[in-house]
């Protein structure tokens with residue numbers, strides 16, 4: 149089999165809000181075509197116009213090629229060989245960041261092709277089934293313009309998540325720092341108010357995580373606030389300190405009994421190696437697209453296992469990434485949950501409409517994927533509508 153074309157779709161939710169802290173408003177979807185008619189689908193989570201350039205840009209020498217052209221004519225089933233070839237042949241622009249993120253979409257699509265070619269779900273090619281059901285948590289971030297509306301919506305959504313069957317939810321409580329959602333700015337006590345209100349609403353028998361999205365500007369401030377949350381029985385606190393502050397993370401981990409999670413923006417096993425070694429966090433959070441695809445996410449899962457860390461992948465995209473996460477979770481026993489942006493409890497039309505068939509949750513448990521490949525289909529009408537919306541910004 150040979151790769152004949154890599155098609156990039158830049159997508160935008162026509163109702164996007166530039167003030168929102170939600171990357172589920174846009175998307176880069178790739179379709180990798182082959183000479184045998186099998187087409188693989190993948191996506192990744194970064195500025196989709198930049199991601200497209202990483203794939204479509206020409207290259208003029210052997211150290212800095214474009215991702216797309218170098219893979220044409222290659223056998224898509226040689227995934228590891230192609231990942232390494234792409235990593236080395238783009239090294240001057242790549243090695244980390246956008247180019248690896250874009251490679252992640254292609255890698256995801258190659259796994260989809262491999263599964264379809266073998267007529268097996270992707271997880272069967274990744275490893276052995278480690279459980280009968282998967283754990284997913286509802287990720288909640290209402291997009292409203294005031295704190296009062298936020299706390300009201302959050303309590304309502306957490307309640308709805310529980311009624312839908314979720315046994316776990318993550319609360320975004322970002323009222324300071326560079327990513328204060330919808331411009332709501334409040335002091336750290338307001339974070340506590342949200343957590344307390346939700347914990348009171350859902351009761352003790354429900355797992356809660358908190359994501360503050362880099363809100364704390366010092367280790368001392370993070371320690372002071374997070375240690376007041378011990379009474380809420382949190383499963384973890386996500387990204388309390390700036391992504392590169394590994395020394396700060398390590399100090400925080402030593403100063404609080406609550407597990408600290410980080411890693412959503414990291415790319416390649418090498419950045420996760422540093423996070424584990426120097427940041428010492430208990431929970432590592434590769435985003436499957438951004439880290440470099442299913443191949444590299446699987447490598448990070450293996451690294452986490454060897455270091456007694458748990459993995460809870462970041463995921464704030466569409467049903468494509470949800471499917472990829474479900475396949476990875478099936479073979480990863482130390483992944484108690486993966487992030488599941490519930491279509492009914494989010495604002496993103498991409499999450500709601502882009503993918504026709506996807507992983508379903510019944511009675512709080514996500515079923516093991518059974519269809520071949522990633523088991524997803526694109527809604528072509530929705531795809532065209534999202535492409536049109538993106539073209540209005542940039543063709």
Ligand SMILES: [Mg+2]
Nearest residue numbers: 359386387412
């Ligand atoms: Mg986060």
